[in-house]
Amino acid sequence: MPQPLPHEQPLPFITLPNWVKAAALCGFNIQPVFDALGIETDLLHLEDATISRPLLEQVMAACVERTREQHFPFVLGETFAFDYLPDIGTFLATSPTLRDAARVFDWVRALINPLIDVQLEEDGDDARLILRAATEAQSSGMVAIYFIESIFAAIVKFGRMLSGDVERFSRLRFRYAAPVHADAYERYFRIPVAFAQPLNAIELPRRQLDAPLDGGIPALHGQAEVRVEQRLARLSRRSGLIAAVEAQFEQYPQLLGLGIEQMARRLGLHARTLQRRLRDEGEAYGDLQARVRYRFALRDLDDPRLDLETISERLGFSDRRSFTRAFTRWAGITPSRYRSG
Numbered sequence: 001m002p003q004p005l006p007h008e009q010p011l012p013f014i015t016l017p018n019w020v021k022a023a024a025l026c027g028f029n030i031q032p033v034f035d036a037l038g039i040e041t042d043l044l045h046l047e048d049a050t051i052s053r054p055l056l057e058q059v060m061a062a063c064v065e066r067t068r069e070q071h072f073p074f075v076l077g078e079t080f081a082f083d084y085l086p087d088i089g090t091f092l093a094t095s096p097t098l099r100d101a102a103r104v105f106d107w108v109r110a111l112i113n114p115l116i117d118v119q120l121e122e123d124g125d126d127a128r129l130i131l132r133a134a135t136e137a138q139s140s141g142m143v144a145i146y147f148i149e150s151i152f153a154a155i156v157k158f159g160r161m162l163s164g165d166v167e168r169f170s171r172l173r174f175r176y177a178a179p180v181h182a183d184a185y186e187r188y189f190r191i192p193v194a195f196a197q198p199l200n201a202i203e204l205p206r207r208q209l210d211a212p213l214d215g216g217i218p219a220l221h222g223q224a225e226v227r228v229e230q231r232l233a234r235l236s237r238r239s240g241l242i243a244a245v246e247a248q249f250e251q252y253p254q255l256l257g258l259g260i261e262q263m264a265r266r267l268g269l270h271a272r273t274l275q276r277r278l279r280d281e282g283e284a285y286g287d288l289q290a291r292v293r294y295r296f297a298l299r300d301l302d303d304p305r306l307d308l309e310t311i312s313e314r315l316g317f318s319d320r321r322s323f324t325r326a327f328t329r330w331a332g333i334t335p336s337r338y339r340s341g
Helices: 016-025 031-037 043-048 053-066 072-079 086-093 104-111 134-138 141-162 183-189 206-210 218-251 253-257 260-267 271-280 285-301 308-314 320-331 335-340
Strands: 118-123 126-131 171-173 200-205
Touching: 016 043, 016 053, 016 072, 031 053, 053 072, 053 141, 072 141, 086 104, 086 141, 086 218, 104 118, 104 218, 118 206, 126 141, 126 206, 141 183, 141 200, 200 206, 218 253, 218 260, 218 271, 218 285, 253 260, 253 285, 260 271, 271 285, 285 308, 285 320, 285 335, 308 320, 308 335, 320 335
Parallel strands: none
Antiparallel strands: 118 126, 126 200, 171 200
């Protein structure tokens, strides 16, 4: 089954504490922003917290608007830390080389946010950490730029932590044209910056990837790697039945409008057995059904050939009004607004 694109599903919001900290450093309280947008803050269940992409974009825009003396995306990137995933932080801090440290980006994509898709590429004497276009493609205008700025602010922060002279050999490249605040880039990053480039990337000499780092601690580094891999393995084991249910929804969309009994029959299980096994994987059937409906709704709304009545029917809703209420609850905006924006 084709995997859903990152922008088609709710995003993890495990980084909520970073947003709170960045807002405080910028001189405002972020709670009124969350309240105005209807975002619940629950640190007790932070690992399960999610947020829709449109809502996250609204949070970013509101934070930028409230910040006066600083540029919020830079501060957000600067405050990014692995407090909630300390094993990744330990692995990074004890890395023997930058090449080894770059493995963290695979874990960040899997465990923190699928839109943070940073990949290491090497070409001759050059190397670059490239931010793939998911963030940029699925947001628009300045909001897309803000998220890219925050990601690179975090990358440069950790680069300085690992190699104190990162400014001496690095260069920043951005796909977009120079924004109105472009003069703040070199003051903040202290690295040469170029705009209107083919890629969003930080470039460095390839030889720097294998230069020994002062913080390398092999024993702790290896232990942290084992713990992160164990976490990934648990995540993979949990996803087996969930993936099977999603595959059935993909193949037979009419199941979206039916109950758990029909799905259980497709999988050769009793409804109670399916319900129990999903519960063992930390999932409720209704929540899974709603998440798939949301993903399919985003996909269908991107197709101008489909009107809202057709989409409502395809997703198993009784009428357009029911679909509109559900989508507004998921995304924070109506289907019509999502489609026009």
